[in-house]
Amino acid sequence: MSLDTVPKPIAGTSTFLDDRIGAGNFLKRNLRKVFPDHWSFLLGEIALYSFVILLLTGTFLTFWFKPSMGEVVYKGAYEPLVGVHMSEAYASALHISFDVRGGLLIRQIHHWAALLFVAGMMVHMLRVFFTGAYRKPRELNWIIGVLLLTLALLEGLTGYSLPDDLLSGAGLRITEGVAISLPLVGTYITFFLFGGEYPGEDVISRFYSLHILLIPGILLALISAHMILMWVQKHTQMPGKGRTETNVVGAPFYPTFMVKSGAYFLFTFGVLALLGTFAQINPIWLFGPYTPADISAGSQPDFYMGFLEGALRLMPAWEINFLGYTLPLSVLIPALVPMGIIMTGLALYPFAERWITGDNREHHLTDRPRNNPHRTSIGISGITFYGILWLLGANDEISSTFHIPLYTTTEVGRVAIFVGPAIAYFVAYRMCIGLQRRDQETLLHGVESGVIKRLPHGEYIEVHVPPAEDLAALVQGKKRIPAIEAAPDGEGVPPKGMRNPLGRLRAKLSETYSADSEAISLDGHHGDGHGEGHGHAGVGAGDETKAIGH
């Protein structure tokens, strides 16, 4: 059976809506909106769907959770804690876990979804970074993304403090220790946040309203803006056959992409349900109620806070006293500097790159990471920086698992945090150049066909054939990285704006950033070191193929 006319109920509703808000024009434009097909474009959707699941499961949890630090005596189903004094928040979290059917499941799904939300944002962001998809006109969406990530960290922090168990209390205590270390305002901020001295009786209810209202509200608004901008500006696409800067190639939103998206949402939810069922997370009943007098060894925050924890552990004991005031650098630097470097660096990168390259064009075709080696190396360097801090956030686990002395892990980390990113930069850069050379070779010499041929004089060769059309199109998608015009004119005078120190720095950066484009050309002509008659085989089809001299 197939439809010849729009079914009555749908036609009626849509006519009603169209008469009032003119939805037809919007639908006409957007039902067949084109969505490029590439697996990496689905990473952001994981974060989006996790957010939806967080809203759903979080709402469920609020029906029972009591954000109060008032003291109660536990009388619930969890035997070992019966009769113990605890906060109402912790008691209600236990109630959700043991006395509400499905409560434990939803709590665990909520926690797993929070981890997946942040993880999804991170990998999505890395995709956008390494492919250069943040370039004009998408800088605003990139900044919204950086804001989203920052807010998500804050949302996570306020969220896992809520159950008021011993572990979450340790996190809260560290938060307080960091807040109070701020120069000038630290004590005031702390007293206003906690309603007086730590821990006070207000922080849980305050974190609660931040966690369930303020931050999710902002997240929702920013996510909507993120989606709208993405929709208006259309997707980027990987270079390939038929793909240009002025078109977008892919599958239609309705019906294919719609169904696939629905399936993808269900997959995300299903996997989270599996994790919530089989992978225990944050078993608060084992930790006991919070008291500032106790802590358990091996206290770890959620993974996305690990880099801050690592930074705190790595820092040497620097503290400055002057004129009766104290500057606790051993807290301030690790709490502010890595986060500052990463978030500010991310937010400014599109603008810095535009300044360096002088590239003011719109970009809709993404770069393959190898084709912009400096950007890729900077990204890898950043990942290494983050990764070392993150690993060091678990140095006690590393120490006990691998039987390395605890202090050694810290001391190695103190060196690695500077050396690691530099090595990573170099290695990533060489790998990019190497991959580009391989691309070049693919274009110039073709790909191995697996066919061995014996020549009349007895030599064996493998026949090389031209790469498949789509592969060739992908490889040839490499574009030269633009550079600003900085060379002196005929009379040796550099262009205006390039004469001051800042201009000279810019010219130097621009030259370096775009340098490799000169070295490797992928337009099918021979680049450096490939003179004619060089002895290398050319590309041919079938019998015309010449030998690769081995």
Added chain:
Amino acid sequence: MTDNPNEINPGEIEPGESPRVPRRVIGTPPPRGGDSLLGPDAGARPRGDGNGAAAAHDAHPADEPVAVGEIKYPDPQSARKGERRASLLFLVTFLAGIGFVASYVIFQVGSVERTATSNLALGGSLAVALLSMAAGMVVWARQIMPKYTLVQQRHPMASSPEVREDVAKTFIEGANESGFLRHKMLRRTLLLASAPLGLLPLVLLKDLGPLPGTSLRHTVWKKGLRLMVEGTRQPIRAADFNSPGGILSVVPEGHEDDLNALAKATLILIKFRPEDLKPGVNLNWTHDSIVAYSKICTHVGCPAALYEQTTHHILCPCHQSTFDAADGAKVIFGPAARPLPQLPIGVDNEGYLIAQSDFNVPVGPSFWERGDAEAEARGQA
């Protein structure tokens, strides 16, 4: 959207209408009429281009997505196979959904074991239901829907210069109409009036908490207050705490449940051999080689709870600041910058350990107003 069938099912192709119309590849199965949004008969029919009225209304006819290349319809047999597969998966979802409701009714909670069973049943059925439906939808999209590639044109994001000019003109006109620039007094008083309004929210937040004052410099410890064992709430008789290497977590008498007090006043109490004590320890503040230190780490305030008997090291599990308990808890490793403050202790006439006074320096993490309290304390002594 209207119920005009042409909106969804554009009419017949008019010959020579669009050069972009790709032809259906010979040998591929014909599309079933009306099944596709692309048109009733031409598999490769670009939507919208066929609809003369729609195209005429459209400022950018090139905006319409155009199908390029081959449109692959699944052959009826594999489509039927796909349908069977998807339906099977949807049936699994249906059963798992029923199973979820059944689990909710059957498996009650109320103990650890019963909660575990309920969690397994509910979570398992939910996961199966969701994953199976997801899989069914993928089968539907991949094995029943036609595959083709659409191309849509982009336009620069920027508006045309005429539009920009027009907007700029309107803005200037409006600004002049408003008289905001001409009427200086209006403008200045308005800005003046806004300033306090902007401050109001900040003022309102003042009652979030009291001002710090000197509260961070004191704890509840005072002369005569007994040291109580954390947890058991028993006072400690000095004569009973006599095995060297022993350690106790200690809270102030009468404040055992006061978290605010505990956050600053919790102690670790360590019994040493007299010969182990080094000069860093203030011997006047010890009793019979029992030393009391603040348990609150001077880094960010975690309880420095781990003690290694042989080396006399106190280790904070949060960031691994390590203090030498035998030498005034001075820092040996880690990010903490100051030793754990020592509390002067003695015994009352019943032989129970008591505080001699409060700490002479602020305990816990450093803060701006703290200053070098240790130097000040030394100066006073």
